[in-house]
Amino acid sequence: MGIVSPGFRGRPRSGREKLPPGQYLVTDFPVLSAGPTPRVDTSSWKFSITTEAGQAHSWDWAEFRALPSEEFQVDLHCVTKWSKLRTAWRGVSLDTLLAQAQTSAEYALAHCYGGYTTNLPVADLLDGQAWVAFEYDGRPLAAEHGGPARLLVPHLYLWKSAKWVRRIDLRAKDEPGFWESLGYHNYGDPWREQRYWGD
Amino acid sequence: MARAAVLGRLTWQVGTVAEILEETATARTIVLDVPGWPGHAAGQHVDVRLTAVDGYSTQRSYSIASAPGPGRLELTVQRLEDGEVSPYLTDTLRPGYPLELRGPIGGWFVWDPAEPGPVLLVAGGSGMVPLMSMIRARAAAGSEAPFRLVYSVRSPETVLYAAELERLSKTAHGFEMSYVYTRSGPPGVKVRIGRLTPVVLSAPGWTSKTAPAVFICGPTGFVEAAASLLVRAGHDQDAIKTERFGPSGG
């Protein structure tokens, strides 16, 4: 830790909300990105799920939007320490998307337009814990926030909620994604403050 | 030349505020005493780190405004309305306060007074700071390298180092400059109000044929527009060095 800067307070951090350890509340919606924002037209958008046996199932935008979707409100926790509470989305549950997949795979690797990847256990995608979300705050999801559609897995740090998701591979073997291979925790539970390797 | 040639990794140091100078209504130059400061090259910057009592800390980069050489380090900071760090530096810091910094940083966006070739400096707002270090380095070294500054500002009130630049325009041999006013100009003077244009960027003796080294600094949008205009005017892309401050301008 550095020397204390006399009189420096920084952005408001404490509040009455219960946040995971080390987080502070924001009211705006910060945009983080490891590269230029992919611009994907819904006319060419495709989302796929592939199984460990090599079977693939894909949806184009019309097919995807024909699936049952739901509105939901969740809290977001970014590993860069900001948290945004009660954000409103609409999306298709991964339970719906995975319903037809014949798989016993334990691991998943999400791939995105632009090249980003992130990995997580299949169990964390199921049972109402994850969505492919396409609306935020009642409007189509903006490209800078991951539109046309992004993965949303709010019980883990937000880097796992892959923006511009295009495919999820179900795998027998775990493979670390973009940040997981650069020191970020393989699982990423904000409530246990699992930010980095070894946490 | 005064370049940080010491091998070794950058570490945080604590400087002491010696003076705070008012540059404009919203910009201040912070004059620092930094023990063991190794010197710097014109165009380099420092990272400043602020830490609150609860351990929360954040850092920002600020260009060094002073010329290379012995003596105190000067940083010019523009206060951003919703900034987290800049208001602390411009409004809360007092002489005697400590300030944690590391540097000097950067070996690419720098100008060496030993270079005799012409230099075109293009500044957008607070992008003027590292370019001022180059102008001051030129003066301190007695360099005759031809310098031209194009300085884009919102209004005359936002000009940094106005008096010094005016004096240099009149007295420094081989130094010339033009202002671009994007919102309002000096009272009583008829000037064009608007953004950078190819016409302003070029001047007698300052075309792409002159092949100057070009340094552009300012908000991202400004830097991209200026670089694009210069490349289209025939300047070699490799001769253009840019330092984007990000969308908010530093």
Added chain:
Amino acid sequence: MTTHLDGNVLAGTLGELFAVDITSAMGQCASCGTSEAMGEALVYTDAPGMVARCRTCEEVVLRVNRTAGRAWLDMRGISCLELRIPGE
């Protein structure tokens, strides 16, 4: 922000890890083979780490993640780095 900054912004974080200035070092992009000064890279800093991309092909050349007491550096995107050592 999803726009990038210039490579000189790498100098602070990498200056803690390298004994010589990294921004004037010439890096050969492992994806497209172009050699550029690291100061010319496109750097994305609004992220859980710093990501530098090749100015020519936009592929990742370098990534760095820094936290208290640790840093992770991935330079697979650079096939060769030529560093200037001052004073020699």
